[in-house]
Amino acid sequence: MVLVSILLILFIVLFFLSTIVKNYLNKNGEELIGRKVHLNGLNINYLRVAIKASDFVLYEENSKDTFAGFNELHINFDPWKLIRNEYSFSTIALDSLYAYIVQDDQSFNFDDLIPPSDTLKSAKKDTLNQNPLRFSIYNIKLSRGKIDFYDKKIDNRLLMDDLDLNLPKIAWDSEQSEVGAEFEFGEKGSVFLGAEVNHQTQRYNIAIRMNNMELEPISNYVEQYIDAEGISGLFHADIKIDGHMEQTNDIVVSGSTSIDSFRLWQPNDKNVLIWRSSEIQFDSLDLGNNYFHISKIKLDQPILTAELHKDMSNIEQLLLPLTAVDSTQIDTSKTAISNDSIQVRYALDSLQIIDGQLAFSDHTLNRPFKYDLKNIDVKITGINESAENVPIDFNINMNDQGQLIGKTSFSLVDPLDISLEAKISKLRLMSFSPYTEYYITRPITQGDFNYDLSIDMDRKRMTNNNVIKINELEFGGKTKDTTGINAPIRLALYLLKDPQDVISIDLPVEGDPNEPDFSVRRIIWKSFMNFLIKTAASPFNALANLVSVQPEELENIPMNYAQDSLAIEQRSTLDKIAELLNTKPDLFFSFTQETSPEKEKDVLAINLAKQQMLHNKLKPESEADIIEYKQKLVELTNTDESFINFINKNVNGADTLELRLACRQLIGEAELQDEFVKLLDNRNLLIENYLTQTHQVDSASIEVHTSDLRNIPEELHSSNYNVEVSIR
Numbered sequence: 001m002v003l004v005s006i007l008l009i010l011f012i013v014l015f016f017l018s019t020i021v022k023n024y025l026n027k028n029g030e031e032l033i034g035r036k037v038h039l040n041g042l043n044i045n046y047l048r049v050a051i052k053a054s055d056f057v058l059y060e061e062n063s064k065d066t067f068a069g070f071n072e073l074h075i076n077f078d079p080w081k082l083i084r085n086e087y088s089f090s091t092i093a094l095d096s097l098y099a100y101i102v103q104d105d106q107s108f109n110f111d112d113l114i115p116p117s118d119t120l121k122s123a124k125k126d127t128l129n130q131n132p133l134r135f136s137i138y139n140i141k142l143s144r145g146k147i148d149f150y151d152k153k154i155d156n157r158l159l160m161d162d163l164d165l166n167l168p169k170i171a172w173d174s175e176q177s178e179v180g181a182e183f184e185f186g187e188k189g190s191v192f193l194g195a196e197v198n199h200q201t202q203r204y205n206i207a208i209r210m211n212n213m214e215l216e217p218i219s220n221y222v223e224q225y226i227d228a229e230g231i232s233g234l235f236h237a238d239i240k241i242d243g244h245m246e247q248t249n250d251i252v253v254s255g256s257t258s259i260d261s262f263r264l265w266q267p268n269d270k271n272v273l274i275w276r277s278s279e280i281q282f283d284s285l286d287l288g289n290n291y292f293h294i295s296k297i298k299l300d301q302p303i304l305t306a307e308l309h310k311d312m313s314n315i316e317q318l319l320l321p322l323t324a325v326d327s328t329q330i331d332t333s334k335t336a337i338s339n340d341s342i343q344v345r346y347a348l349d350s351l352q353i354i355d356g357q358l359a360f361s362d363h364t365l366n367r368p369f370k371y372d373l374k375n376i377d378v379k380i381t382g383i384n385e386s387a388e389n390v391p392i393d394f395n396i397n398m399n400d401q402g403q404l405i406g407k408t409s410f411s412l413v414d415p416l417d418i419s420l421e422a423k424i425s426k427l428r429l430m431s432f433s434p435y436t437e438y439y440i441t442r443p444i445t446q447g448d449f450n451y452d453l454s455i456d457m458d459r460k461r462m463t464n465n466n467v468i469k470i471n472e473l474e475f476g477g478k479t480k481d482t483t484g485i486n487a488p489i490r491l492a493l494y495l496l497k498d499p500q501d502v503i504s505i506d507l508p509v510e511g512d513p514n515e516p517d518f519s520v521r522r523i524i525w526k527s528f529m530n531f532l533i534k535t536a537a538s539p540f541n542a543l544a545n546l547v548s549v550q551p552e553e554l555e556n557i558p559m560n561y562a563q564d565s566l567a568i569e570q571r572s573t574l575d576k577i578a579e580l581l582n583t584k585p586d587l588f589f590s591f592t593q594e595t596s597p598e599k600e601k602d603v604l605a606i607n608l609a610k611q612q613m614l615h616n617k618l619k620p621e622s623e624a625d626i627i628e629y630k631q632k633l634v635e636l637t638n639t640d641e642s643f644i645n646f647i648n649k650n651v652n653g654a655d656t657l658e659l660r661l662a663c664r665q666l667i668g669e670a671e672l673q674d675e676f677v678k679l680l681d682n683r684n685l686l687i688e689n690y691l692t693q694t695h696q697v698d699s700a701s702i703e704v705h706t707s708d709l710r711n712i713p714e715e716l717h718s719s720n721y722n723v724e725v726s727i728r
Contacts, residue, residue, distance in 0.1 A: 034112055036063040049077040050091075061112060071096035071144075089137045097145040097163070104152040141166055145183065156220035160185055188234070189213040197245070206241040208255075213237075215259070227320050228272070233262035253285040272318060276301035292346040303357040310364050348383040362434070366481050369434040372399050387412045402427030402449070416513045420455040427451075429473065436475065441484035447473035455520060462511040464524060470503040487529075488536030491727045494586060495535055495542040507531055539725045546583060547576045557591070557687075557721035561603035564679060566686050574687065577723070578695035585701070590724040591687055593680060593706040596717035601676050602660035608675060609663040610636050613646040680706050687721065701728070 022042040029037035040055030057069040076091040102109040145163030150156070163183035181193040194207040212234045219230040239255035258279040264272045281296040307314040316323075356376035362369040375397040383390055388411045396404040406422030426448050433443035452467040475490055496503040509527045511518060535542055540551035547554075554577065557570050566574075577589055610633060620629040636643060638659060647662050648654045654662040664672060684704045691697040707716070716722075 030063075035059055035061065035067070049079050051075045060109060066098075066100065067109065068097075068099040070094055070098065091139045091141075092137060093139070093141045093143070094145075095143050097142060098148075099146075100148045100150070102150045102152055142181075151220070156217070158185075158217055160191075185210075186214040186217055202245045204241075204243055204245060206243075208237060208239040208241070210235060210237040215262070225321055226318050227266070228318060229265050229267050229269070231262070231264045234260045236260070247288070250288040251286075252288070254283060256281040266314060266318065270314070271303070271305050272314060273305070274303050275299055278302075290342055290344045292344070294346075294348045296349060297351045298354065299352070299356070300354045301356065302353065303359060305359045306361070308360075308362045308364055345385055346383075349381065351378075351380040351383070353378040365434045365438040366483060367434050367437070369432070371431060373397070374400065383412070385412060388414075388417070398424070398427055399431060401431060406453075414459060416457060416459045418455065418457045420453065422451075422453045424449060424451040424453075429470075433476075436490075437479050437481050438483050439485055440475075440487075440490050441479050441481045442490060443476040443479065445474045445476045447471065457513060457520070459513060462509075462513055462518075462520065462523070464509040464511070464520070466505070466507040466509065466524065466528070468503070468505040468507070472501050473497070473503060487533065488726075489532050491539065491725075492532040492536035494584065494727050495539050497584065499546070499583060505531070540723075543580055543725065547579050549576055555723055557723065559593075559595075559683065559719040559721065561595070561600050561719050562607050562679065563719070564682055566690060571690065574690050575695070578691055578697050581691075581697050581701050582695075585698070586728050587701065588726045588728045589702050590726070591684075591702065591704045592722045592724070593683060593704075593720075594712060594716045594722055595680075595709065595719040597676070597709050599717070600679070600719060601664065601672055604676055604679060605663040605667050605672055606638060606660060608667050608672070609647065610643060612666070613643060 019042070022039050025032070025037060025039055029035060036059040038055075038057045038059075039053060041053065043052040043054075044050075045052070051074075053070075053073040055069075055071065056073070058067050059065065060067045072093075072095040074091060074093040074095075076089060078088040078090045100109075141164075143164050145160075147160045147163065149158045149160075151158075161184040164181060166180045180195075181191075183191055185191055190211050191213070192207070192209040195204060197204045213236070214232070215235055216230060216232040219228075219232075222228060222231050235257070236259070237255065237257045239253060239257070242252045242254075244250035256279065258277060259275075260277045262278065263274045266272055277298075277300045279296065279298045280294065283293045283295050285292050305314070312320075353376060356378070358373040358376065360371050360373070373396050375395070377395045378392065379394075380390065380392045389409050390412060392408045392410075394404070394406055394408075398404055403425050404422065405425075406420065408418065408420040408422075410419075411417035427450070429444045429447040429449050436442055436444050448471050450469040450471075453464075455462065455464045457463070470493070473493060493503060496505065498504065507527060509524055511520070511523045538551070540554045544551040544554055553573060557573050559570070560567075581587055581589070614629055614632055614636065618625060618629050618632070620626045644659075647659065647666065651657070651662045651666050654665075657665070667675075684706065688699075688702065688704045691702055692699050707722075
């Protein structure tokens with residue numbers, strides 16, 4: 001009877017044990033773990049030694065919101081293996097696990113569930129020998145799991161849904177273990193993780209496959225490192241990892257990754273970088289041997305938008321968080337760096353850009369300049385740490401208005417070992433008008449640009465040749481821009497035109513790469529600008545070739561003192577200038593008369609005295625008399641006896657004076673000054689009329705005037721016309 005009673009009581013206890021445990025857990029959960037819990041169902045199968053729990057909820061600290069839970073937990077224990085001192089579970093299955101994790105700066109919403117550090121101290125080790133723990137767990141399964149992670153600091157949410165985990169076996173004596181997990185990431189993404197562990201060799205293999213992983217959910221993390229509004233795209237990966245469990249640096253990674261429909265944008269929805277697809281295939285990333293072999297990097301249809309503003313470019317703005325100076329920089333002076341650096345070997349078989357585009361705009365000018373480089377194809381092959389000749393081929397469509405093709409090679413052993421051959425063909429120049437308006441206050445209305453460039457450089461010497469040909473270059477009228485610089489670029493280009501309206505420039509350049517401020521781009525640009533400035537500063541060197549004379553024959557028109565007509569040599573010079581104006585109608589010639597006023601008046605006084613003597617003597621009236629008068633005036637010398645007698649007769653004390661002074665006294669200073677002014681004005685009129693009337697030169701193309709003779713420098717005291725040329 002007693003035995004029956006005991007069995008009855010035991011049956012009743014076992015029958016209601018699940019209810020008792022469930023109610024106890026629901027009532028005392030906060031005391032046990034510090035959080036409110038609720039378990040809806042608990043079933044214990046004593047015959048199969050199995051436990052089934054359903055609808056479990058673990059609440060947040062506020063006891064209202066759900067932190068984690070599951071739909072069903074099923075555990076099967078295999079008691080018969082206890083005979084062999086082995087703890088064995090035939091099944092552990094968890095269905096619809098859910099966890100909502102919140103990170104706020106450095107804390108998480110589960111921190112209160114972690115015991116304080118002092119309660120985790122290891123108990124004193126037992127010095128008695130113990131047998132190793134024998135265990136085995138079969139069929140570990142997680143199905144339909146969901147983890148919702150929210151980073152409160154950057155307001156970002158990541159969701160892993162439909163999470164499946166399958167682990168066939170974990171055992172104390174297993175030679176090999178396998179595990180697999182699958183879950184959805186975001187709206188489109190899927191992830192598969194598979195792993196095999198060989199316990200005998202201590203090696204493991206991991207397979208990772210990702211498809212359609214959306215990048216937009218991680219935008220907020222990217223914004224911590226670059227100044228971007230967001231990124232989007234679909235990430236794919238097929239990666240294999242082979243490693244050693246104890247030798248942690250023995251890891252080899254192989255496989256491929258790709259990103260499709262990538263987009264990176266800044267505020268106001270402005271694209272910075274987009275591409276159709278990108279792919280990286282890596283044969284072997286061997287961390288243990290420091291060898292990294294990438295077989296291919298390919299970028300298909302990338303479009304980079306670059307905007308230049310007066311403060312900075314959009315690319316600089318994008319990278320500002322990375323380039324900002326960190327106030328917590330490490331003091332490198334106190335950091336020891338070993339000279340025995342680890343040698344890293346690498347190889348990249350192929351890097352390719354297909355059908356790329358650069359959309360460039362410059363907002364630093366008086367009006368925006370917008371230009372597109374299209375159909376950019378670039379191919380680089382044979383990159384490795386010991387490559388002495390890495391070839392690059394490129395082909396670029398320049399705004400549908402020209403083509404750039406070329407090839408170059410460089411050495412990774414010696415960075416100064418470079419060669420380049422490039423050619424720009426039929427580049428239309430009108431698009432660059434915003435620059436010419438800004439710098440020379442005139443637009444380009446037509447012209448095409450052709451350029452052959454070659455560079456050959458080693459550590460000792462750089463040789464560069466620039467062959468430029470510009471066809472039919474024309475500038476428009478002067479704009480209202482006020483930013484023009486005082487550099488005669490337009491004049492130089494105009495002077496370089498040949499009769500066929502072609503500018504040809506062959507400009508070889510050399511440089512020393514060992515110089516501190518050496519820059520290939522700066523040397524070429526400086527040489528080109530110096531060439532233009534030199535051409536503009538010595539315009540007659542270019543013009544003289546067009547009319548087959550020496551430059552000095554155009555630069556000056558010498559005159560004799562008191563000369564009042566144009567001689568043959570002077571007419572010849574003016575003929576050449578008229579020819580140049582006919583060939584280059586945009587030129588503007590300025591003729592400035594220079595002389596020594598006193599020397600000019602001395603000679604003029606003598607000539608006027610001769611005229612007075614002959615006029616009194618011949619009294620010319622008829623045409624024949626005038627011809628005779630002019631002939632005798634030309635033949636009359638300063639030492640002619642009749643002329644000397646005339647001066648002595650009409651000038652008191654003439655025999656004690658120099659001839660020039662006696663003649664000036666005879667004429668009188670007031671009349672001499674009037675005649676001097678008339679002479680200068682007449683000369684100016686002679687040159688102007690010869691060009692405009694004889695050669696029909698446009699009067700707007702010339703200017704004839706007299707220099708400021710009161711303040712003229714001593715070195716200019718000679719009778720002469722100084723000729724200057726500019727462009728209208």
